[in-house]
Amino acid sequence: METVAALVVTYNRLADLKKCLDTLRQQTRPLDAIFVVNNGSTDGTAEWLATQPGLAVTTQANLGGAGGFATGIDTAYRAGHTWVWCMDDDCLAAPDALAALLASPNLGPCIKNSMSVSVNSREELAFFVDRPHRAYRKVSDMTGVDLVYDVASFFNGTLVHADVIKTIGIPDKNLFIWGDEVEYMTRAQKNGFPIVTVPSSVFYHPASFDRDGIPWPAAWKQYYAVRNQRRVLQNQYGNTVGRLLFASWAAKATIKQATATRANRLYNFLLYGEATLDSLTNNFRKRPDTIRTLQFYNWRHK
Known part of the structure; x- marks a missing residue:
């Protein structure tokens, strides 16, 4: 049964x-x-x-x-x-x-x-x-x-x-x-x-929303969406091709954050860059309180 x-x-x-x-x-x-x-x-x-x-x-x-x-x-x-x-x-x-x-x-x-x-x-x-x-x-x-x-x-x-x-x-x-x-x-x-x-x-x-548009400090969640994308692409395309596709996608996405007109683009740029580096170096240990970009944001907004 x-x-x-x-x-x-x-x-x-x-x-x-x-x-x-x-x-x-x-x-x-x-x-x-x-x-x-x-x-x-x-x-x-x-x-x-x-x-x-x-x-x-x-x-x-x-x-x-x-x-x-x-x-x-x-x-x-x-x-x-x-x-x-x-x-x-x-x-x-x-x-x-x-x-x-x-x-x-x-x-x-x-x-x-x-x-x-x-x-x-x-x-x-x-x-x-x-x-x-x-x-x-x-x-x-x-x-x-x-x-x-x-x-x-x-x-x-x-x-x-x-x-x-x-x-x-x-x-x-x-x-x-x-x-x-x-x-x-x-x-x-x-x-x-x-x-x-x-x-x-x-x-x-509840309806989903544009994650890229989340205001800081809640935007730290985007760190995980970027970092974890490598695992998704490797499941779909294999380890080597998936890793290359992730590196290309993440580089473009990070540059896009740097050139965007939205507020807090500095933090978005740093967050994407940190997530990309951590993913490529297989650092999946970070929890919210150890994300360096979030620490930097909180330090500047005490």
């Missing part, structure tokens, strides 16, 4: 977490287990979770989304579940979201993603997707078909089969945030597992 475990990773968003868990408890196809990984929240999350029945809770230091999903997927997989349904704490699942995923065409071991719809506009996707011959912006771009191949918004209603986990392992916690989900997706593709979005399964999520 197939079993499905939900996995929610949370960090300092207790109000969102409560709403997310409510939608999981209301699924028309009841879940067999709900795992929650608390990434060291300081907003009362741990205390509230301790009062909740029916949850398997792991509390750890803040290891970012990558570390949270690495812990959670490993825990659910070791518990013997057939499928692990992964999501951030700001996701809201439609009542039949899980039932629709399970009722969609059988692809064997695979990854099936719910369609992520913006909470602000039910006609717009939460995450825009560009493919060589098709752009996905509206809900209508995905509806009308059973499956949309090679499109998925990890980890927002992402249903992963145990055989996929057995083959490709768990997310790399060293990636911390931003890019870890794409690296995991391309790792699955590299190993030949189908990845699809199921439009009949709906998740609601």
Whole structure:
């Protein structure tokens, strides 16, 4: 008998977490287990979770989304579940979201993603997707078909089969945030597992935004998006070609930051350069408080 475990990773968003868990408890196809990984929240999350029945809770230091999903997927997989349904704490699942995923065409071991719809506009996707011959912006771009191949918004209603986990392992916690989900997706593709979005399964999520335009000091997160891109390209094109493609892309992106007219371009330039150098020297140890550009920014803005 197939079993499905939900996995929610949370960090300092207790109000969102409560709403997310409510939608999981209301699924028309009841879940067999709900795992929650608390990434060291300081907003009362741990205390509230301790009062909740029916949850398997792991509390750890803040290891970012990558570390949270690495812990959670490993825990659910070791518990013997057939499928692990992964999501951030700001996701809201439609009542039949899980039932629709399970009722969609059988692809064997695979990854099936719910369609992520913006909470602000039910006609717009939460995450825009560009493919060589098709752009996905509206809900209508995905509806009308059973499956949309090679499109998925990890980890927002992402249903992963145990055989996929057995083959490709768990997310790399060293990636911390931003890019870890794409690296995991391309790792699955590299190993030949189908990845699809199921439009009949709906998740609601805050809309994505232009990461390059995030104001400082929050723009430090872009460090990880740049640094982790090398791993994505190497999954797609092999180690040597992927590394060369990353070096070329990162150099152009760094120069673009230096010549942009946007505010804080100095810090953006330094951040991109630091991320590029760290990636090429295989330095994946940095956490937010050790990013030198962020330290420099904070020193100048005491």
